[in-house]
Amino acid sequence: MRFDILTLFPEMFPGYTGQSILNKSIERGLVEVHVHNMRDWAKGRHHKIDDTPYGGGPGMILMVEPVVNCVRDVQAMGDQPGTVIVTTPQGQRLNQPMVEELALNQRMILLCGRYEGFDQRVIDILQPLEISIGDYILNGGEVASMVLVDSLVRMVPGVLGDERSSWDDSFSRGNRMLEYPQYTRPRNFEGHHVPDVLLGGNHGEVERWRNAKSLENTKKKRSDLLDS
Numbered sequence: 001m002r003f004d005i006l007t008l009f010p011e012m013f014p015g016y017t018g019q020s021i022l023n024k025s026i027e028r029g030l031v032e033v034h035v036h037n038m039r040d041w042a043k044g045r046h047h048k049i050d051d052t053p054y055g056g057g058p059g060m061i062l063m064v065e066p067v068v069n070c071v072r073d074v075q076a077m078g079d080q081p082g083t084v085i086v087t088t089p090q091g092q093r094l095n096q097p098m099v100e101e102l103a104l105n106q107r108m109i110l111l112c113g114r115y116e117g118f119d120q121r122v123i124d125i126l127q128p129l130e131i132s133i134g135d136y137i138l139n140g141g142e143v144a145s146m147v148l149v150d151s152l153v154r155m156v157p158g159v160l161g162d163e164r165s166s167w168d169d170s171f172s173r174g175n176r177m178l179e180y181p182q183y184t185r186p187r188n189f190e191g192h193h194v195p196d197v198l199l200g201g202n203h204g205e206v207e208r209w210r211n212a213k214s215l216e217n218t219k220k221k222r223s224d225l226l227d228s
Contacts, residue, residue, distance in 0.1 A: 001103070001156050002032040003149055004074050004082065005142075006067075007112040008049065010035045012142050022149070025159045033149065034077075038062075041070040050115055059116035067111070067122050074109060082107030084128040087144035088117070089137060091130030094148070098131070102148075103155035110148060112141030176225045180213040 005013065013035045017023060025031040042049040043066070050060040075081040083105045092098065102108070111118075111128060123130070133144045153159050183194040197209045218225055 002078060002107040004109045005035045005145055006038050006070055006074060007035065007142055008038055008114050009142060010037045016146055021159060022153055025153055030156050030158050031153050036074055038067060038070045041066040061116055062114065062118045064119040064121040067118060068125055071109060071126055078107055080107055082109045084109045084111060084126050086111045086128045086130050087141040088113060088130050089132050091132040094131050094133050099151045100155060103152050110145040112145050114140040177214045177218040178222055180210040180217065
C-alpha cells in the first residue's frame, strides 16, 4: 500500500513514519509513505501558495493552481493515480467499515489543508474523497492524515504480528461491540487480580467470558452501538 502525503509542513512526518509498526512495515516493503511539499509547486521566488479570499473574510485560502498541479504531478509518479483524499470537517465521518473499504486501494494521495482551507475549485476539479475524523477543528490536515494512515496500515496483510489482532478490534469487520478487558503479568497487583477464568486453560470458558464482558463493556460505554 502506498501513501503520498501532500502538505505544507513535511517536517511533521519523519518522526511519525520512523516509529513502531509503520516504520517496520516500511522497512519490510509492505507500505510506502512519500511526503511532498506543496510549496514546491507554487510560483515565484517566495513560493506563495495562499491568498486572501474573494469577497472578504478572515484568514488565507490555499490557491487552486499549485495544489491541482501538485496532485497531478504526484499522481504521475506511481503506476496508478490512486484515490485522492482530503481530510476536512465537511467530509464523511471516518469509521472502521470505511477503513476496511479504503484498504482495498493500493495507493492513496492524502491532501492536507491549512489556514481557511482550499479554493473550492480544488474540490471541483479533483473530485477527492472528503473524510472527517470527527466534529472538531484542527490546525491542519496533517494529524488527520496520520490517523488515516495509522488505521489503514493495520489492514495490510503481514503488518501485524498476529492477523487476529485486527479481526478482534472494536468495530472491525462488522463487530458492533467494544473489546473485552485484557490482562498480563503479574496476576495480582495491589489487590487487583486477574480473573480466574483466564488462568484455567479452558478456551471455551474464556471465549464465553470474553463475549459476556464485551457485551457488558458496550452496554456501559457505548450503548448506542447496540441500538444501531
